[in-house]
């Protein structure tokens with residue numbers, strides 16, 4: 001059973017211009033997206049920069065106004081309802097960002113950063129709060145005295161741990177992780193990802209894991225949605241996306257994952273060239289006359305692709 005459901009979500013930003021600064025057009029940042037979240041599962045949201053991934057995340061937690069469509073949390077319509085800041089919903093859905101340095105107040109000590117949601121949502125005594133902060137630090141593998149330091153005194157990987165500690169402080173159901181490791185070195189990326197997996201099991205968390213890189217989400221996600229120009233071009237289980245991609249955009253993203261094996265690298269390069277040629281020839285088959293991604297059609301019970309019936313199978 002899903003606890004969070006998004007139906008036909010649209011977020012359109014007005015573009016202003018002209019002498020009177022009137023609205024002359026809209027950016028269709030998110031344009032008709034459906035998602036459902038189950039407990040304990042990880043959902044990947046992948047697409048190139050500007051495809052609308054962050055906007056989906058922000059619309060879910062209410063940082064961005066929903067133009068149309070609905071968000072249901074445990075059966076209750078919560079679209080545009082985040083202004084009730086202390087509601088159960090804003091406690092249950094937390095977000096972590098790529099660059100935690102700019103999302104933390106630089107003049108706040110780690111203790112106060114982590115305790116912020118606790119002070120908003122739980123009524124703990126000073127001593128209980130201190131105990132909880134130390135417990136959270138140990139959950140994310142940081143020493144007790146980290147609480148007295150400031151964010152800039154930590155490395156990027158440690159700061160992401162602090163962000164995670166803050167996000168899990170009040171036992172949320174869903175954490176939206178917007179490119180949480182994109183700014184980190186490869187070795188540190190793996191550490192943070194493994195660690196996120198571990199605490200997922202401990203807390204029964206669900207993740208919406210946002211990334212521009214299909215390689216990064218590969219080991220994290222149960223389900224993956226591929227996004228292009230505000231719409232989903234394909235969605236399915238991890239296996240379906242990696243082993244039988246249907247949409248050419250998914251295939252292009254897959255072919256862009258770097259390979260460490262040199263012989264495979266040459267193979268990949270060739271495959272990538274073929275795909276690019278095919279894409280150049282058939283672009284019109286994948287998008288309608290306005291360049292808009294088609295509606296999703298079922299491939300299997302869990303796999304959907306925005307493709308015309310005649311294009312199924314393909315390369």
Ligand SMILES: Nc1ncnc2c1ncn2[C@@H]1O[C@H](COP(=O)(O)OP(=O)(O)O)[C@@H](O)[C@H]1O
Pocket residue numbers: 013014027028029047048049050051052053054055056
């Ligand atoms: N506050 C905003 N006002 C106007 N346009 C925006 C705003 N935020 C994002 N956009 C536009 O919406 C589109 C999607 O942006 P975003 O969701 O940030 O993409 P992603 O996270 O996939 O890189 C982009 O074209 C971006 O320029």
Ligand SMILES: [Mg+2]
Pocket residue numbers: 050053054055178
């Ligand atoms: Mg983004």
